[in-house]
Amino acid sequence: MEYIAGIAILIGINLIAVLGLSILTGFTGLFSFGHAGFMAIGAYIAAIFTARLHLPFVLAIAAGAAAAGFISWLLGLITLNLKGDYFCIATMGFGEAVRVILNNIPYVGGARGWESLPKLTNAWWVIGLDIVCVIVTWNLINSRHGRNLVAVREEELAAQMSGINVFRQKMIALVISAVFAGIAGALMANYMQYIRPTMFNMVKSTDLTIMVIFGGLGSISGSILGTAILVSLPEVFRNFAQWRLVIYGLAVIVIMVSRPQGLVGGMELTPSGIRKVMSARKAKAALAAETKALEKRGEI
């Protein structure tokens, strides 16, 4: 039972980081391979607050989130003018840089890691913050600000011509995603009670991105589903030892080949979301039928 609760908490923690990345990658169309770096910043700042300064956990989480957000703002200032792939590479470099810097700070344990942090993260913290983050993401996406993010993803030039400050929108997405990653990092540090720089390497960053893509770009419910499946999959197949990672990889490949848009890409698994997809299909079918009828009458 405790084992399952443990997996659930891991899902909950990862979910926060994935939701943030979903805003950046799924809705704004910017790929990042450095979000583990923001998690690391959140984790280490929170650990300093709880283990060294003995401050309340809530302050530690807030500080971790704020620090990650601030660093992402600085990173955004210099990298967000880069086009697609270059931004992606810049984030990759950032993530690795954070890890290498942490390796060389003895105050936080350096490369050996930092042990015996207080265990402050419990199910309530995780559930509470998950709910808050889902609501924040949902409300943001379903507003004019969220629509502007999607416009940037869909067609940057047209977005500019529609009066959207593309740079600002990208910055908003980046900072929010980093804040979420920072919160996840803070929870992680005080749940594992042990952190070291290699926990936040590029593999971790890619894992987060894979969860977003696996669940489906541009879908909050997809990100939730993707996280739940991909975090629990290696645990479910733990008996198969090394094979579990093969199964993990296989699952990702199968989904990407059979459903390139991800499990539920571009739609939401809510009553209104499903209605929307249905009405779009119906409208498309009606259009096709009309065109066909016109063709028959020889008008086209």
Next chain:
Amino acid sequence: MSAILELKGLTKCFGGLTAVGNVSFQVKEGGISGLIGPNGAGKTTIFNLITGVYKVTSGDILFQGRSISGREPYQIADAGITRTFQNIRLFKNLSAFDNVLTACHTSAKYSILESVCRLPRYWREEKALREKATSLLEIMGLSDRADVVSSNLPYGLQRRLEITRALALDPKLLLLDEPAAGMNPDETKDLMRLIGEVRDRFNLSVLVIEHHMDLIMGVCEHIHVLNFGQSLADGTPEEVSNDPKVVEAYLGGEGKKSC
């Protein structure tokens, strides 16, 4: 009538190539003006300069008497100039309604915090935005296609949707980049009517780039002709179409060929 847009000695160089050289003309307030010229004459470049996509090399662009050169594209759109594109650029995966709704964003002022916390202003303004998008689609005859994902729309309707999206920003000047490209004569006729209607209904000025001479001669009150980035002629449709220089640019010179 005063000029809503005035280009003064506008020049744009890409490296050693002068794409637009010393072009000056005016778009009259409330008028429909045409910008024509053979391929590569610099028409779209001028649109890109007006909308801030390219930075002006020299010269100035005045919109309602104020210089807008050097401003960011989104600021120019906010100021009241919107455009459509030669190769349609819709938000492809969004429905027709969402395309227009997205572009309505400048009519609402609620902040990120207000949207995240769903404060009263969010609900009030969001309702107004939806009403605005609905009525725009209705005016433009797209209501029954509101739910269609925009990339699934037929070509003519995609063009129409793009104009609708541009109107969602309440522009004072609408730039249309080859709106009739790829349309058959019937569709072109519809489009001509539409451009006139839009101008009257939304009380704006229009500048059109077009190759279809029927359309240009039919709707434009004033035409500016470009060739190789230089101004060639300027005047009413009759004046322009009788100008020997324009005829030469389009059909080639007389009696100079060696064969």
